[in-house]
Amino acid sequence: MADQRHSFRLTSSFDQRLALVVLASVCLCSFLAWPRLDNLIYxxxxxxxxxxxxxxxxxxxxxxxxxxxxFSLGRDGEGQIAWGVKRRLASVDETSMEKFTLVMNPIVTPLVVFFYVHTQDMSVGHRRLVIVWADMLDDTSYRHLCRLLLAN
Known part of the structure; x- marks a missing residue:
């Protein structure tokens, strides 16, 4: 029996934007901790x-x-992925997607899932972090993705 792959389509979400705003706020607020000096160059x-x-x-x-x-993911921990901007991905077919395998253990929470994939681009492998926020998928798809990741 052939390995069944499950496909997932992600777009940016409110939680992803909120996380970016919080990170930006922390980084920008760190400038308030710089000491007060009257040096023009500083x-x-x-x-x-x-x-x-x-x-x-x-x-x-x-x-x-x-x-x-x-991306698509099989029960064996292998799949294919394509990411970028929406305009370029509209024309992506199965042959232009990068193959990947899961590496390390995923971190699965009710709010977000973190997992690493090892891609094979032009005979050079890259390890990339994939972050999937819960509101990027509908509830059933998110739970299904979590089960797939925990099964590997």
Whole structure:
């Protein structure tokens, strides 16, 4: 019997955006802990670093509206994945998806799932972290993904 693969389509979610906003807030609030100095060079570095940080997180937040991931996973821990922006993934077929295998143990919680995949791109392997927030999938699909990950 052939191994049955289960497909999942992910798009950005409210929880993913909220996590990004919280991380950005922590990073930007860390500039309040810098000591007060009247040195012009120090102040320029501080405000430039804060500006670059703000621009970086703003860009990341904007990119989330285009983020998309599609993957299939089998009971054997192997599957295929494609991620990027929605415009490019609309034309993705099964032959252009990267093959992967699960590595390490996944972290499964009611809110989020973390798991590592090892992809084989052009004979070079990469280990990548995949984060799936619960509101990226409907409840049944999220529970099914959790069961698949815990079974491996």
């Amino acid at each position: 102040l320029m570095i501080k405000y430039c670093a804060a500006g670059v940080t703000l621009v970086f997180f703003s860009y990341q937040f904007w990119q989330l509206s285009y983020w998309h991931c599609r």
